[in-house]
Amino acid sequence: MTSYIEPLTQESTPSIIADKLRKAIGAGELKPGAQLGEADLARKLGVSRGPLREGMQRLTQEGLLVPIRNRGLFVIDMTVDEIRDMYLAREAIERTAARLVVAGDYEAAGDELLAVVRKMSEAEGDPAAVGEIDIAFHELLVHLAASPRLTRIHKTLITETRMCIHALAATYSGAEARVDEHRHIAEAIRAGDHLQADDLLAAHMEDAIARLTSR
Template identity: 75%
Template sequence: MTSYIEPLAQESTPSIIADKLRKAIGHGELKPGAQLGEADLARKLGVSRGPLREGMQRLTQEGLLVSIRNRGLFVIDMTPDDIRDMYLAREAIERAAIRKILRGDHAAAGKALLAIVDQMAASDGDPAAIGELDIAFHELLVRLADSPRLLRMHRTSIVETRMCIHALEETYSAVDFRAAEHFALAEALYQGDAEIADQVLIVHMDDAIERLVNR
């Protein structure tokens, strides 16, 4: 397993530290509910406590860390209500991204997304590989909308999605229809069909909530 909590190879900045911690949370290296020890993290990252505190403060503002008075700083723990709320936000962001894509070169966007679907089909049902490609598909979807604000808002919800998938990987991947769902969405974008693209995304998000919450 790749470790994201390791010494930085260059002069650190709060943004670099925040990105390292964000990836560690998303990939399950820092578990939901885990307490962050400032001295231990500073040692592992090879940074001073000042930039580390600033980096952790960024993640607190994003909602990935929570400060509990007299106890310390903790990775958030995703409850069923949190999962539903996170997917509500993701759905709003990605539906907006789809609308913007459809106003531009939607065929090229659809083709780029179909390339990821092809990788899903070639993954031989490997849950970890499909999970990573699932995330890559949705990150690319929002990136193709060419909206820095949508991309910035999407980043936190994608980390939370990773947390859920890693925590519940066996259940989430037991019956995997994700390749088919992603194909339908990418094909609708390629064809420029706004109605189908919107409907497929909504069903896809509802399906994810069902698998993660009602396990």
């Protein structure tokens, strides 16, 4: 298993540290509700506490870490209500991204998205791989919109999505259905059909919420 809590291989900066911690949270290495110990993290990352605190402050501002008075910093715990709220924000960003993509070279964008869908189909039988390719599809969709702000906000939401998938893997299955959902979205974008892509993305988010919140 890849560890994100390890010595940095380049000059340490708060942004690099924040990215390391963000990836560790998304991968489940730093689990929901876990307390972050400064001394231990500084040792594992090979950095001093000053830039570590700055990096952790960035994640606090993003909402991935929460301070508890007289106790310290903790990784957020994604409740059912927070999962729904996170997907509401993702839906707003990704439907906007799809609208922007369709307003541009939608055929080329659709081809790129369909290439990701093919990789997802080839990975069926490997839930972890399918999950990562699923996320890659949505990251690409927002990237294709060429909006730095949408991409920046989406990065935090994708970390929260990874947290949910790792914590609730048993309820987030159905690889074949997920492949079909993504293929239909990509095909609608390639056809330049914004309304169809919009409807499919909304339904896709509702389906994801249902999978992740079922008990």
